[in-house]
């Protein structure tokens with residue numbers, strides 16, 4: 001359901017695979033009792049999200065941190081970073097990069113908004129594996145183990161944002177939202193739903209949650225400004241450059257754009273705007289899928305995949321070691337733009353030919 005995040009997912013090991021919970025309407029899934037108990041039994045929590053965090057990830061982490069502290073626990077937020085997105089700049093300083101020995105002593109981890117533990121980053125992944133950890137997630141390409149008392153898993157692939165699951169958890173802990181938590185939760189929801197534009201008539205409960213957040217002090221107007229404002233002129237110029245050389249394939253059903261390493265270095269470091277870029281490209285008549293290839297390093301690209309309702313790009317991403325959602329996925333891949341473009345065209349042949 002969410003479509004705004006740049007996903008750089010890790011591959012799943014087969015023994016981690018678990019059936020997803022797609023198909024149900026969002027809102028049917030409540031926090032499992034073992035997660036509540038996991039929190040009650042602990043005193044010290046480290047809340048981790050995925051590397052290259054987005055608003056849903058950071059919002060989930062910070063809102064949960066606030067609620068856990070109010071619940072009488074010690075809680076810190078941890079992220080491998082980098083905080084590339086403009087709207088997260090003010091939040092970045094609240095996160096630690098790697099926990100110290102002291103912070104780790106006696107701690108339990110809660111991983112949010114990650115389709116797999118690998119998504120927390122190489123260093124954190126190895127640390128987390130040595131501690132008890134719970135998972136709260138809403139990705140379709142689920143790679144988590146089944147929920148147990150020791151390792152609770154709260155996954156709802158029908159939930160359009162992870163913050164909605166955090167809201168349910170906070171409520172299940174018997175807490176009312178603070179204004180700050182409500183703002184963080186709505187911030188995450190608006191990030192992952194493109195400010196509601198990806199929601200359908202299957203999501204009435206989402207708007208009930210929004211009502212609750214707004215009632216507790218979240219302002220859609222302020223959140224819109226945070227998410228959509230503050231862009232640099234360079235980021236607009238970069239959009240123009242990518243758009244100007246976007247190519248069309250398969251009778252206009254697929255468009256592919258790219259960002260060179262030089263552009264990334266010249267324009268792209270200050271807040272990428274994938275959401276607007278994808279929005280513009282998906283609005284072309286007849287387009288069913290959008291691919292943006294970015295040369296991140298000399299020998300390495302990230303690929304972002306977006307689609308309209310019919311095409312499941314998560315399958316293509318997964319086949320190349322990535323992952324994500326049906327209409328929004330991503331991957332990292334070795335190589336240079338021209339080679340990666342050929343690989344993507346090959347992959348889409350099965351879809352469009």
Ligand SMILES: [Mn+2]
Pocket residue numbers: 002056057113138161162192
């Ligand atoms: Mn999310």
